[in-house]
Amino acid sequence: GERPPELAPDDAGFVEAGMGETDAVSLGELKRVNRMRRDFVANVSHELKTPATSLKLLAESLVEILEEDPDQARFFAQRLKSETERLAQLTSDLLDLARLESEEGLQNPAEVDVRSVLMVVLARLRPAAKRKNITLSWRRSGNASLYAILGDETQLTSMFANLVENAVKYTPPGGRVDVEGESSEDEVSVRVSDTGIGIPEGSLPRIFERFYRVDKARSKETGGTGLGLSIVRHVAEKHGGTVSVDSVVGEGTTFTVRLPRG
Ligand code: ADP
Numbered sequence: 001g002e003r004p005p006e007l008a009p010d011d012a013g014f015v016e017a018g019m020g021e022t023d024a025v026s027l028g029e030l031k032r033v034n035r036m037r038r039d040f041v042a043n044v045s046h047e048l049k050t051p052a053t054s055l056k057l058l059a060e061s062l063v064e065i066l067e068e069d070p071d072q073a074r075f076f077a078q079r080l081k082s083e084t085e086r087l088a089q090l091t092s093d094l095l096d097l098a099r100l101e102s103e104e105g106l107q108n109p110a111e112v113d114v115r116s117v118l119m120v121v122l123a124r125l126r127p128a129a130k131r132k133n134i135t136l137s138w139r140r141s142g143n144a145s146l147y148a149i150l151g152d153e154t155q156l157t158s159m160f161a162n163l164v165e166n167a168v169k170y171t172p173p174g175g176r177v178d179v180e181g182e183s184s185e186d187e188v189s190v191r192v193s194d195t196g197i198g199i200p201e202g203s204l205p206r207i208f209e210r211f212y213r214v215d216k217a218r219s220k221e222t223g224g225t226g227l228g229l230s231i232v233r234h235v236a237e238k239h240g241g242t243v244s245v246d247s248v249v250g251e252g253t254t255f256t257v258r259l260p261r262g
Contacts, residue, residue: 093227142183159235162228171196198249
């Protein structure tokens with residue numbers, strides 16, 4: 001059908017192929033989607049600009065003081081390194097998210113053993129946990145052969161890595177992170193619980209939003225992008241599953257992912 005005349009030109013620019021049947025989609029819904037996209041672009045620009053600006057400033061200062069103050073120069077070089085890593089992480093998270101949002105369903109679903117995905121993730125995060133003196137444990141119940149699901153191994157790895165990485169990041173030294181798997185004929189569920197700082201009740205409904213962080217300042221220190229949990233939610237949903245959260249401030253947080261077995 002024809003595009004409705006009420007659409008402003010900049011709105012029209014966002015109307016996609018496939019959304020041509022405007023009779024089926026309400027104008028209000030279209031406008032809402034367009035507004036969300038504009039907000040997303042504005043957020044992305046802001047998030048990329050901040051580290052880019054500080055990289056430039058750090059590099060300039062480094063050049064200036066390189067000779068007369070080597071100690072200060074080393075400090076700037078270190079910060080240059082961590083800001084660069086942050087920017088690289090942000091870019092990679094953004095690309096993952098863009099891919100998850102643009103692709104319909106799963107591209108090449110194959111049999112994936114959730115248990116071996118978790119083993120890889122735990123091995124990868126063990127050094128970070130160890131540095132913080134955090135006990136990272138794994139427990140499985142249910143038949144080992146029932147951990148196979150149809151899915152995307154890369155996406156599942158990134159989903160569980162995000163959850164375990166957060167658990168380690170938001171748990172003070174000396175705490176625990178427990179990963180528990182459970183399988184049945186119908187589904188595989190994985191719980192990641194920590195004895196960390198917790199999430200205030202008011203923030204719980206928002207944590208899966210892109211760029212949402214409970215504490216912006218602290219999150220920047222710990223190197224977060226605010227995209228991890230929206231990636232988690234997308235991956236769970238792409239697999240026909242769900243992710244939920246329970247948390248008590250000062251006591252800890254539990255994320256539960258449930259994935260149907262086909
Ligand atoms: P970030 O990159 O900032 O960690 P996420 O999307 O992964 O972004 O998480 C969003 C926010 O949810 C975090 O900034 C943090 O405030 C909160 N959060 C996530 N996981 C935990 C956890 N295990 N314990 C406490 N807070 C958490």
